[in-house]
């Protein structure tokens with residue numbers, strides 16, 4: 001049980017480090033080409049990566065979302081602008 005828990009934690013820590021070091025990964029849908037083959041002669045821009053060939057990792061997206069929630073919840077609200 002201890003070994004299984006440590007293995008799970010090590011895997012999670014490794015993925016977190018990977019998301020911090022290399023937040024983008026090659027798009028799985030187009031295999032990094034940015035285009036997808038529609039018909040025998042037609043090629044379209046990949047819908048998932050919008051032709052940019054890379055996508056944000058799911059762990060990094062989750063981290064960014066959590067940081068945004070923390071930022072919005074802890075920072076004071078901006079003071080209202082003085083009216084002319």
Ligand SMILES: [Zn+2]
Nearest residue numbers: 027030046049
């Ligand atoms: Zn793609």
